[in-house]
Amino acid sequence: MTEAPSSPARRSVRVDLGDRSYDILIGPGLIAAAGAEISSRMKGRRVAVITDEHVAPIYLEPFMRSLAGGGIQAVSLVLPAGEKTKSFPHLMDVCDSVLGARIERNDAVVALGGGVIGDLTGFAAGIVRRGSRFIQVPTSLLAQVDSSVGGKTGINSRHGKNLIGVFHQPDLVLADTDVLDTLSPREFAAGYAEVAKYGLIDKPEFFAWLEKNWRDIFAGGDARIEAIATSCQAKADVVAADERENGLRALLNLGHTFGHALEAATEYDSRRLVHGEGVSIGMVLAHQFSARMNLASPDDARRVEAHLGEVGLPISMAQIPGSLPPAETLMDAIAQDKKVKSGKLTFILTRGIGQSFVADDVPPSEVLAFLKDKYPK
Amino acid sequence: MTEAPSSPARRSVRVDLGDRSYDILIGPGLIAAAGAEISSRMKGRRVAVITDEHVAPIYLEPFMRSLAGGGIQAVSLVLPAGEKTKSFPHLMDVCDSVLGARIERNDAVVALGGGVIGDLTGFAAGIVRRGSRFIQVPTSLLAQVDSSVGGKTGINSRHGKNLIGVFHQPDLVLADTDVLDTLSPREFAAGYAEVAKYGLIDKPEFFAWLEKNWRDIFAGGDARIEAIATSCQAKADVVAADERENGLRALLNLGHTFGHALEAATEYDSRRLVHGEGVSIGMVLAHQFSARMNLASPDDARRVEAHLGEVGLPISMAQIPGSLPPAETLMDAIAQDKKVKSGKLTFILTRGIGQSFVADDVPPSEVLAFLKDKYPK
Ligand SMILES: NC(=O)c1ccc[n+]([C@@H]2O[C@H](COP(=O)([O-])OP(=O)(O)OC[C@H]3O[C@@H](n4cnc5c(N)ncnc54)[C@H](O)[C@@H]3O)[C@@H](O)[C@H]2O)c1
Numbered sequence: 001m002t003e004a005p006s007s008p009a010r011r012s013v014r015v016d017l018g019d020r021s022y023d024i025l026i027g028p029g030l031i032a033a034a035g036a037e038i039s040s041r042m043k044g045r046r047v048a049v050i051t052d053e054h055v056a057p058i059y060l061e062p063f064m065r066s067l068a069g070g071g072i073q074a075v076s077l078v079l080p081a082g083e084k085t086k087s088f089p090h091l092m093d094v095c096d097s098v099l100g101a102r103i104e105r106n107d108a109v110v111a112l113g114g115g116v117i118g119d120l121t122g123f124a125a126g127i128v129r130r131g132s133r134f135i136q137v138p139t140s141l142l143a144q145v146d147s148s149v150g151g152k153t154g155i156n157s158r159h160g161k162n163l164i165g166v167f168h169q170p171d172l173v174l175a176d177t178d179v180l181d182t183l184s185p186r187e188f189a190a191g192y193a194e195v196a197k198y199g200l201i202d203k204p205e206f207f208a209w210l211e212k213n214w215r216d217i218f219a220g221g222d223a224r225i226e227a228i229a230t231s232c233q234a235k236a237d238v239v240a241a242d243e244r245e246n247g248l249r250a251l252l253n254l255g256h257t258f259g260h261a262l263e264a265a266t267e268y269d270s271r272r273l274v275h276g277e278g279v280s281i282g283m284v285l286a287h288q289f290s291a292r293m294n295l296a297s298p299d300d301a302r303r304v305e306a307h308l309g310e311v312g313l314p315i316s317m318a319q320i321p322g323s324l325p326p327a328e329t330l331m332d333a334i335a336q337d338k339k340v341k342s343g344k345l346t347f348i349l350t351r352g353i354g355q356s357f358v359a360d361d362v363p364p365s366e367v368l369a370f371l372k373d374k375y376p377k
Numbered sequence: 378m379t380e381a382p383s384s385p386a387r388r389s390v391r392v393d394l395g396d397r398s399y400d401i402l403i404g405p406g407l408i409a410a411a412g413a414e415i416s417s418r419m420k421g422r423r424v425a426v427i428t429d430e431h432v433a434p435i436y437l438e439p440f441m442r443s444l445a446g447g448g449i450q451a452v453s454l455v456l457p458a459g460e461k462t463k464s465f466p467h468l469m470d471v472c473d474s475v476l477g478a479r480i481e482r483n484d485a486v487v488a489l490g491g492g493v494i495g496d497l498t499g500f501a502a503g504i505v506r507r508g509s510r511f512i513q514v515p516t517s518l519l520a521q522v523d524s525s526v527g528g529k530t531g532i533n534s535r536h537g538k539n540l541i542g543v544f545h546q547p548d549l550v551l552a553d554t555d556v557l558d559t560l561s562p563r564e565f566a567a568g569y570a571e572v573a574k575y576g577l578i579d580k581p582e583f584f585a586w587l588e589k590n591w592r593d594i595f596a597g598g599d600a601r602i603e604a605i606a607t608s609c610q611a612k613a614d615v616v617a618a619d620e621r622e623n624g625l626r627a628l629l630n631l632g633h634t635f636g637h638a639l640e641a642a643t644e645y646d647s648r649r650l651v652h653g654e655g656v657s658i659g660m661v662l663a664h665q666f667s668a669r670m671n672l673a674s675p676d677d678a679r680r681v682e683a684h685l686g687e688v689g690l691p692i693s694m695a696q697i698p699g700s701l702p703p704a705e706t707l708m709d710a711i712a713q714d715k716k717v718k719s720g721k722l723t724f725i726l727t728r729g730i731g732q733s734f735v736a737d738d739v740p741p742s743e744v745l746a747f748l749k750d751k752y753p754k
Pocket residue numbers: 052053054055058081082083086113114115116117119139140141142143146147148149150151152153162179180181182183184187190274275276
């Protein structure tokens with residue numbers, strides 16, 4: 001089987017991690033090309049494909065066909081869609097199914113789906129035989145620009161989101177940009193929040209470009225590929241510099257401390273809030289809180305609000321359907337988030353668009369007062 | 378609080394792993410000294426102690442008192458005893474309890490118990506917040522000389538033993554040699570199988586010393602401390618040379634491929650077979666199989682049999698109570714064990730006492746024929 005000629009539009013980003021380095025391929029047609037891409041890079045000839053019930057009806061069959069075309073034997077497991085799937089019972093399902101498929105050291109576990117499937121499957125790959133090969137085939141925008149890159153994997157606990165997991169890098173990431181056309185507009189926008197995040201962290205020009213070009217990105221084509229490749233490159237750079245989140249990598253959590261607390265407060269109910277929406281509101285809150293602490297201009301917070309609102313993302317807690325628990329409960333979730341250092345909170349704050357930084361001495365009382373202020377009345 | 382003067386009998390072994398190096402303290406009275414030892418080495422002031430229902434009634438209260446004396450706040454979780462506790466539901470219990478105790482980055486998770494508690498708790502520590510500090514307080518001989526050292530953690534799957542886990546090194550190991558006095562003679566002997574293993578791998582003089590001194594080791598005192606320290610040093614050396622079991626470390630699996638298959642065949646029912654007993658039979662089988670393959674003299678196999686039999690360990694499959702499944706089923710378990718490379722089996726074989734080596738091209742058919750031969754009629 002010869003490899004299909006790579007599309008002129010296809011981009012490739014390398015994540016530089018010594019002997020754990022890997023490529024992210026980004027472009028149209030990568031589901032159809034997956035069998036060839038995987039078989040040319042992998043010694044083993046078996047994979048276990050984990051996916052969810054939304055993705056399976058559209059992409060599982062073409063994906064399995066592509067694998068078969070590359071001479072790869074595959075079994076598949078279809079899980080329920082949604083954040084609740086990132087749980088111990090499903091982790092056990094995936095491990096059982098991978099072990100049952102007799103995946104050996106050179107074979108691989110494949111995640112075909114959004115961030116939920118990627119995080120869960122990556123975790124399973126990280127613990128089956130204390131670490132198995134792992135391929136990400138992200139199908140949501142969020143997964144393509146964020147969760148599939150960098151090796152953070154995990155599940156949720158009743159004590160909070162992503163509190164249980166491992167670092168386990170993939171061996172390959174295949175981001176087929178065509179598949180995003182079947183994503184709901186709401187999910188596309190949610191993923192877009194993470195794209196905007198890279199601009200807000202340290203790329204003011206990229207944020208300005210997004211403000212102008214976001215409609216093209218939503219429509220598809222070259223702007224979309226460009227935005228995804230820029231995002232992956234941004235994430236790859238941070239991951240290469242700080243694989244295990246001892247410092248710099250924490251910047252990727254811009255908007256996430258608030259966001260995770262809101263996800264917990266809405267009980268991970270995707271009808272009320274999905275991850276990217278929490279991040280959108282969280283990024284607005286982070287900019288507003290920075291302004292309140294006199295670190296940044298309120299104009300920057302307003303610019304962030306305006307852009308995220310324009311693309312259709314929620315930008316305030318009041319937009320979340322249903323009622324939220326008291327601000328104190330939110331505060332508890334924030335304190336239980338991983339970014340805690342002996343009583344003081346670690347937050348990503350900003351000095352303006354593209355000027356985020358890690359603040360590790362944020363007084364919880366200030367955050368609580370701010371939250372109460374912003375709380376839907 | 379000043380540290381108690383260290384007993385003259387106390388030994389210390391360092392596991393050299395760069396910034397993941399740690400000490401193993403071995404000697405009497407370490408439960409009482411735990412609070413002081415831990416607080417002098419740890420920045421955090423909270424721990425979660427995981428133990429089992431056999432160990433808790435004897436040692437939990439003195440251990441908690443010792444922690445309190447060292448100024449350390451502790452919560453505890455008591456789990457059922459036995460191999461079946463190494464499972465997903467209990468892993469989830471431990472993670473929940475650690476997160477519920479709000480253990481932060483500088484705090485620690487403590488395993489107080491045998492290898493089951495150590496493997497399960499170490500796994501939980503490895504995945505809570507993608508890695509938390511971990512202290513081993515091994516209370517069985519097996520845990521003191523083997524499972525508490527080296528960072529292999531995990532649980533069992535219905536597809537086999539220890540198939541799911543992570544590498545997560547402890548920050549400290551406290552092996553109180555007094556606590557072994559309450560271990561049942563059967564469990565003591567089972568742990569002794571792993572002590573003998575270090576001799577059989579590459580220390581023929583140590584094996585000869587054991588043949589002479591084993592009664593003193595069983596009785597307690599200096600020979601026991603000496604045997605444990607030598608075993609820990611042997612394991613520490615192998616682990617330092619090959620942390621992730623890419624080569625040399627596989628030698629520690631002497632007797633384990635057969636042993637794990639026998640444990641699976643007896644459904645991890647400790648009334649029929651415990652780990653060390655499986656290893657004892659497995660080491661005899663490994664020596665017999667090596668003789669059959671003309672690698673070693675049958676006299677060496679007979680010497681291993683004689684010594685392990687003398688200390689009260691089972692040395693043949695016929696000694697396992699109840700009936701075993703067909704040899705083919707055992708063979709399936711062997712093939713599903715982690716040590717598989719594209720069809721060929723990786724086994725630890727030997728050229729004689731203390732001359733073990735990794736053979737990675739063992740034909741499954743030879744093993745099956747050998748097993749059928751040795752099978753209880
Ligand atoms: N590991 C990391 O570094 C990291 C980073 C960011 C987010 N995350 C995690 O990612 C998760 C969110 O990811 P997500 O937004 O992709 O969620 P998701 O996996 O739930 O996907 C969103 C929805 O879109 C559906 N879907 C996915 N691809 C589709 C397609 N091509 N066509 C139609 N439907 C499709 C899914 O079935 C699901 O219903 C969260 O759990 C979050 O914690 C992880």
